[in-house]
Every structure is written in C-alpha cells, then in structure tokens.
Amino acid sequence: MTLHQLYVALFLGGLVLLASIAATRLATGVGLPSLLLFLGVGVLVGEGGLGLQFDNAQLGQDLGTAALAVILVEGGLTTRFSDIRKVLAPAAVLATLGVAVSTVVTAAAVHWLLGMNWQLALLLGAVISSTDAAAVFSVLRVVPLPRRLSGLLEAESGFNDAPAVILVMLFSVVPMELNAVDIVGTLVYELGIGTVLGLGFGVLGAMTLRRIALPAAGLYPLATFGLGMLAFAAAGTAHGSGFLAAYLASVVLANSGLPHRSATRSFAEGAGWLAQIGVFVILGLLVSPDQLLDEVVPAIVAGLALLLLARPISVFLSLIGFRVPWREKMFLSWAGLRGAVPIVLCTYPIVAGVPDSWRLLHIVFILVVLYTAIQGPSLRRVAEWLNLIPRDTTREIQVDAAPLDVLGAELLTMTVLPGSRLHNVTVLELRLPDPSVITLIIRDGQSFVPQPVTRLQIGDELLIVTTSVTRDQAERRLRAVSRRGKLAYWFDEYGDPA
Known part of the structure; x- marks a missing residue:
C-alpha cells in the first residue's frame, strides 16, 4: 500500500466512522438499535453501493470475533454486580438451557416449514438462539426497566454468546455427527474453562491494580480493558470459552473498587462503540444485496418461529422454579434482541465449508434487520403495557476512586x-x-x-x-x-x- 492509498483509506475510514456516529443520534431518538444503521453503512459502501468488493469470510470471522470480545468486555465493565447478583442463577439457565431449547425449536420449525436440511436448520437455530449483548445494552440505555429485569437481560446477553458459539462450531463440522455425550462434554469443558479463567483473571487483575500505582491515570482504563482481552485470549488458547471468560473477568474488575472507574467505563463504552461500528460495517460489506430478496420469505418464517415459539418456550421453560412474574417473562420473550452475534456466527460455517452456508448469512442478515427494527422501537411500549416501567427512574451517582500518588x-x-x-x-x-x-x-x-x-x-x-x-x-x-x-x-x- 502506497502512502497515498493509506491516506485515502484513512479518509474513507474516518468518513464511515463519523457517518456511523451521526446515525446513532437518529437511532437513539426512536429507540432503534443504531447497529442496524451501521449495517446499512456497510451495505452502502459495499458492492451494491459504492462498489467496494469484500468477500473474505475468514477475515470477517476473525475481525468479528475480536469485536465481539471487545463488546463483551465493555458489557462487563459497565455492569454493576449489585444489579445482576440476584439473577445469576436464572440468567445462567437462560443462557444454557434457553439457548438449547431455542436452537431445537427453531431448527425443527425451519426444517418442517422450509424443507431446510437438518445441518443448516440446526446452524440457523444455534446462530439466532442467543440475545445480542450490544443490541441489549443499546436498548437498555433508553428503556428504564426495573433493576432485576434489566439485570437479567444484561446477564443473559453476556453469558449466552458462549453456548451459542460452541453449538455453531459443533454443527459446522462436515459431515456433521451428532453425539449427545460429546456435545454436553464440550459445553461443560469450554464453559468451565471460561468460567475459571475469567474469574481468575478478574480477581488477580483487581488485586494487582489495587497494589500498584501507574504513572498516568489514563493507563488504568487500558490495563483494565487489557485484562479482559487477556482473559478472552487465554481461555481461547486453552480451548475454553473466551467470550465467557472476557465477560466474567470484566464484571469482576468493574466491581472491585479499582481506581478511575468512571474513566474506565467511558473508555470501555468508546471501545465498545468502535467495535460495534467496525463489525457491522464489515458484515454489511460481506452481504450481496442482489441475493437478499430471495431469502426474505425464509427469514420471515425463521423470525416468526423464533419470536412466537422458540423464544417464549425457552424463557418459560428456563424460568420454571424461579420467582419471575409472568409479566417479566412476557417481556423477556419479546426482548430477545439479535444483532452482531448471529451475523458473525454465520461466518463460521462459511469458513468450515458447510454447503449453502452463504445462504444462511443472507437469511440471518434479513432476520436481524427486520426483527430488530420491529422489536427495538416497541420495547418501551411493551414495557409500559406490561406496567414494568418504574415510576422512580432516578439514576444512582457514580463514585470514583484513585490512588493518592496519582492525584499528587x-x-x-x-x-x-x-x-x-x-x-x-x-x-x-x-x-x-x-x-x-x-x-x-x-x-x-x-x-x-x-x-x-x-x-x-x-x-x-x-x-x-x-x-x-x-x-x-x-x-x-x-x-x-x-x-x-x-x-x-x-x-x-x-x-x-x-
């Protein structure tokens, strides 16, 4: 790349970034996840718009996976443990049993209604089974829900990416061989490794940062964020769930009374927004607009199966035994937003060489756009209809801490x-x-x-x-x-x- 080409690339990248940031203002005003507009920017810049060619699924998978790790670290660093402490058990069940039930119900529906082969059907079910952390966090910023309910949504969206990724990788093997013992064993091992390493990096990182004095205040957000990414990489190297490790490590770090918590939260939110913009623009580039129209009907059918059958069944089955009011279960059933995660997961079967997997990408793309556009703006009205909006929406103050030597x-x-x-x-x-x-x-x-x-x-x-x-x-x-x-x-x- 010549110096001139570098300048042009940076100029175009800056324009895309600023256009995406401007789009968030419009999206936030109507309660629509701005992530959809980022997708639109990617499609506009791609072959159907300005003509930029990009079909490297492997690069899209690598960049998308890294971006999801950043988004989960940001989610963990902006999560207050007091909000999720009492809902950890139901959130864990929703993130595991709920994902499994949603996968099976969705796969059965699209297999019987659309005639899709079982491998593609299971992949589609697994891909869209988890709620998206970025989409959930984006909507929760503008919809004031009770702490228990918002905490349950946050914790579920932080936990359920890991089981979904594991299932997608298991179903992406060609030829696919299903063995219940192997599936359960893989889930237990990867989730266990992710949990141990995530908590370990979080606790050890918090102990270290509390005992050392860094020479500049700006290094604390970098160190905290770096620990979350380190947990992700370490768990992945050990063939565990890096997504779960990143989220848990970040939650521990965010709630350990570390210095400069406000600065860390601000840095994490900025990094999260940058990751969201980047991954959605890249995924928008991957899509071929001329192939989208052929998949509109399958996307609508799969979306209806998810929205009206799979998600409600998974929520009500998972929360049996927990004292969750029916009104909150109804809202959880409707609030299962999808975003970057399903589209990124579609690149896994493409890279693995699963037949017709590019078709899966276009179905999921349409599904995410249509149903997030419908669900996002409607969440506040649904919450009001279910009488879930609390009267007192005053936000708590944030108290920061800093080492004395940093303050002079x-x-x-x-x-x-x-x-x-x-x-x-x-x-x-x-x-x-x-x-x-x-x-x-x-x-x-x-x-x-x-x-x-x-x-x-x-x-x-x-x-x-x-x-x-x-x-x-x-x-x-x-x-x-x-x-x-x-x-x-x-x-x-x-x-x-x-």
Missing part, C-alpha cells in the same frame, strides 16, 4: 504517644500547612471526622492527607507541636528531624 497527594498516619505535647491541642491550633488536613481520627477503636475544635488526645491515631509538595512541612509541624506544643515557633522549634 499522600496519606500520612501517626499516633499521639504518651508525653506528646499534641495532647489537648485542637485541630485548628495545629495549623497544618495548606492544603494538608486531618481527615479521620481513630480513638478507642471508634473513627470519626474531626472538627476544627476537636482536641487531640493521647492514643489518637490520625489520618492526614497532604500533597507531595507540602508533606515535609506537615511532618515538621507535627514534630514541632509534639515537642513544644502549639506555640512551638515561639520557642524556635521547627520540627527538624532528630
């Missing part, structure tokens, strides 16, 4: 020892150099925030926040008053080290 501050601790002239000196009389301040006093096992008139006593433990510049002055003042009292300067005592 330092934490000093000291104890007022017997014989010290600090005894009975008030905080105001101590006159620490500005901006030093006593933030906490621990006295007789009880902690409290001191007032200017609070008098220090023997045995008090003081926590003092100061800056790196004034630390030496603060220490000198404390030593001076400890030696000669609050009038230490009158006695020419300036707290020089002994």
